[in-house]
Amino acid sequence: MGLRKGQKPLLAFYWEVRRMDGVPEAVKEWYWQEVKRLTLRSLFYWILIAIVLPVLSPLFKGVVIGPLPSLHWYINGFIVIALGVILIFWYAARMNRLDQELERKLKEGR
Amino acid sequence: MSPVVRNPLMTAVAVVLLAILAYPVGGQYLTSLVLIIGSILVYLVLALTLRSQAAADFYVAGRSIPAVVNGAATAADWMSAASFLSMAGIIAFLGFDALPYVIGWTLGYTLMAFTIAPFVRKSGTYTVPELIERLAGNWSTARVIAVLMVFITSLTYLTAQLVGVGVVFSRFLGIPATIAVFVGVFGALAYAWTSGWRSITWVQFVQYWVLISMYLLPVLIASASLGLLPIPHLQYGPLLTQVEAREAAAGVSPLWTEPLARPFAGGTGMLNWILAALVLMLGTMGLPHILVRFYTVTNVHAARLSVGWALLFIGLLYTTASIYAAIARLSISNLWNKPLDEVMNTTWIQKWLPTGLVKVTDANGDGIVQPAELSFHNDIVVVGMPDMFGMLWLISPLVAVGGLAAALSTADGLLLAMSTAISRDIYKRFINPQASEAGEVGFVRAMLVVIGLIGGYLGYLAIKDPGFSRYVALLVGWAFVFAASTFTPAIMLGIFWKRLNRYGIVAGMIVGMAVALPYVLAVGIFNTQPLVLFGQKIGTIAWGAVSFLANALTAIVVSLLTPPEGKEREAFVDHMRMPD
Numbered sequence: 001m002g003l004r005k006g007q008k009p010l011l012a013f014y015w016e017v018r019r020m021d022g023v024p025e026a027v028k029e030w031y032w033q034e035v036k037r038l039t040l041r042s043l044f045y046w047i048l049i050a051i052v053l054p055v056l057s058p059l060f061k062g063v064v065i066g067p068l069p070s071l072h073w074y075i076n077g078f079i080v081i082a083l084g085v086i087l088i089f090w091y092a093a094r095m096n097r098l099d100q101e102l103e104r105k106l107k108e109g110r
Numbered sequence: 111m112s113p114v115v116r117n118p119l120m121t122a123v124a125v126v127l128l129a130i131l132a133y134p135v136g137g138q139y140l141t142s143l144v145l146i147i148g149s150i151l152v153y154l155v156l157a158l159t160l161r162s163q164a165a166a167d168f169y170v171a172g173r174s175i176p177a178v179v180n181g182a183a184t185a186a187d188w189m190s191a192a193s194f195l196s197m198a199g200i201i202a203f204l205g206f207d208a209l210p211y212v213i214g215w216t217l218g219y220t221l222m223a224f225t226i227a228p229f230v231r232k233s234g235t236y237t238v239p240e241l242i243e244r245l246a247g248n249w250s251t252a253r254v255i256a257v258l259m260v261f262i263t264s265l266t267y268l269t270a271q272l273v274g275v276g277v278v279f280s281r282f283l284g285i286p287a288t289i290a291v292f293v294g295v296f297g298a299l300a301y302a303w304t305s306g307w308r309s310i311t312w313v314q315f316v317q318y319w320v321l322i323s324m325y326l327l328p329v330l331i332a333s334a335s336l337g338l339l340p341i342p343h344l345q346y347g348p349l350l351t352q353v354e355a356r357e358a359a360a361g362v363s364p365l366w367t368e369p370l371a372r373p374f375a376g377g378t379g380m381l382n383w384i385l386a387a388l389v390l391m392l393g394t395m396g397l398p399h400i401l402v403r404f405y406t407v408t409n410v411h412a413a414r415l416s417v418g419w420a421l422l423f424i425g426l427l428y429t430t431a432s433i434y435a436a437i438a439r440l441s442i443s444n445l446w447n448k449p450l451d452e453v454m455n456t457t458w459i460q461k462w463l464p465t466g467l468v469k470v471t472d473a474n475g476d477g478i479v480q481p482a483e484l485s486f487h488n489d490i491v492v493v494g495m496p497d498m499f500g501m502l503w504l505i506s507p508l509v510a511v512g513g514l515a516a517a518l519s520t521a522d523g524l525l526l527a528m529s530t531a532i533s534r535d536i537y538k539r540f541i542n543p544q545a546s547e548a549g550e551v552g553f554v555r556a557m558l559v560v561i562g563l564i565g566g567y568l569g570y571l572a573i574k575d576p577g578f579s580r581y582v583a584l585l586v587g588w589a590f591v592f593a594a595s596t597f598t599p600a601i602m603l604g605i606f607w608k609r610l611n612r613y614g615i616v617a618g619m620i621v622g623m624a625v626a627l628p629y630v631l632a633v634g635i636f637n638t639q640p641l642v643l644f645g646q647k648i649g650t651i652a653w654g655a656v657s658f659l660a661n662a663l664t665a666i667v668v669s670l671l672t673p674p675e676g677k678e679r680e681a682f683v684d685h686m687r688m689p690d
Contacts, residue, residue: 031688
């Protein structure tokens with residue numbers, strides 16, 4: 001494996017991880033499935049925000065709401081960035097809730 | 111009060127007092143000098159207050175940085191001299207067609223938030239090459255290739271930052287830019303030298319607030335005079351309408367806000383436009399000096415949040431750039447169809463004509479300045495705004511302080527990403543695994559100086575030779591293509607697909623680079639005709655989408671054709687996937 005002197009072997013790291021986590025495989029699997037589901041959902045929203053909206057933006061040329069610039073400009077210059085920020089905080093909040101649920105499951109298991 | 115707050119605060123107060131005292135003695139020049147040099151001194155005092163000898167501080171800031179602080183530091187790390195000085199100018203120049211830069215250099219953070227950042231933090235590694243090695247089942251070849259990629263993506267970027275520092279210094283201090291570039295090297299080295307990422311993070315945190323304040327100051331003053339307050343971001347619609355109306359009346363075609371009317375990075379059409387934006391997003395996710403930032407936070411939860419804060423802080427500048435562009439466009443259109451003498455006697459034109467950033471001609475000899483006879487350089491939009499609106503002279507050096515903060519913060523991030531890669535991924539990993547902590551820190555410091563001087567020399571060459579400078583500017587744009595073609599697919603696949611193995615990672619990175627490099631060189635430097643897809647030319651940046659896919663597909667196919675890594679790598683990936 002190309003290990004050198006002084007480097008921690010990956011196998012040792014593996015056992016350390018196992019000891020550190022102490023999480024049953026079923027719970028790990030459940031957690032990762034939930035993470036994947038949330039990631040796919042976030043990815044779907046991201047594609048809408050980062051790809052679909054900008055691609056469609058030229059269609060909104062001349063559409064003006066109040067003192068905002070024409071939407072074809074404003075979608076790319078402001079709206080998608082604001083939505084991008086909201087999506088990150090939404091994802092973080094959902095992940096935190098998931099982490100709490102994991103913690104609860106682990107406590108119940110013990 | 112903590113010394114970390116007290117010392118830089120007292121220095122800042124002393125600098126302001128000194129600047130006030132300097133005005134009666136040396137006028138605007140000396141006051142500007144005190145403010146600009148003084149800002150560097152404040153960062154230096156903060157860095158010295160945070161000095162440390164611990165290797166963990168140098169590599170990952172002791173993994174102790176709160177989410178908001180890391181968000182602001184990431185924003186400062188990210189927003190370079192180009193973002194500060196040129197972004198608004200590019201939009202003012204290209205209009206709608208420049209918007210891939212705005213969406214491309216922001217929305218990558220959103221994707222990063224749920225595909226990379228928290229997992230990178232949980233990996234427990236110290237550098238991106240180390241992470242790549244772990245993902246490749248501890249195969250050292252992968253690490254060496256990753257170090258090479260770190261240098262390819264970071265060194266040209268560093269050169270561009272040091273050029274930016276040189277230009278700011280020379281404009282405001284009247285010293286040659288070729289000398290000023292080394293002043294920049296000294297500044298960047300000084301903060302990084304004290305305690306690596308620990309000092310840099312907190313200095314970048316302060317630099318963010320300096321740069322964003324100084325960026326917003328002129329645009330808010332200009333907005334006030336145009337009736338766009340209290341929130342110009344929600345009110346600048348009539349400004350765009352006014353610009354469009356003036357352009358239509360002057361016969362300018364295509365209009366500035368017209369979508370897809372101009373080429374972008376050598377390509378044309380919507381396909382090129384959106385692919386270029388996508389590549390800038392994917393490239394953002396693979397830039398080593400940005401990825402490293404997520405090693406420094408306290409835990410996975412903080413890593414997730416810090417990406418949000420980073421994009422919020424970055425977005426503040428990027429959403430303001432459009433307003434800058436519109437205001438500058440309006441100011442310039444004020445001069446259209448006016449007599450040549452009147453234009454030449456306009457105060458701000460008189461001031462900026464000698465710099466070459468504004469050019470006024472009377473090509474048809476009618477004594478009237480037509481739109482095509484008045485041209486401007488990208489950089490004038492931000493640095494020239496105080497003069498366009500006749501603002502107090504003090505605003506200009508304050509904008510320079512902001513620009514300097516942007517350039518230095520990015521230069522520092524790049525310097526550290528490279529020197530820690532050499533130290534931990536080459537020296538400690540292969541040459542001297544038994545190196546003591548003090549020896550390791552000493553080596554990082556020595557590498558900082560060496561890489562800083564190399565960057566300074568390249569910056570010096572770029573300033574002296576316009577041809578070389580052009581290549582540096584092109585390479586900075588392509589750094590995103592290279593990052594998107596190498597690190598991004600490797601890390602994403604490494605986290606989400608356990609079957610990925612060492613051969614897949616390395617083959618993917620090599621193929622990604624092999625697909626990206628010849629195309630960008632051929633089209634970008636040798637002016638070969640770009641590929642045409644669905645009637646649209648695919649530019650050099652948009653091509654990164656092809657090399658990204660080439661990397662990912664190669665990695666998948668090669669991994670499936672070669673033996674899996676086994677339990678050890680699986681355990682590492684499992685570890686990354688679980689929360690703290």
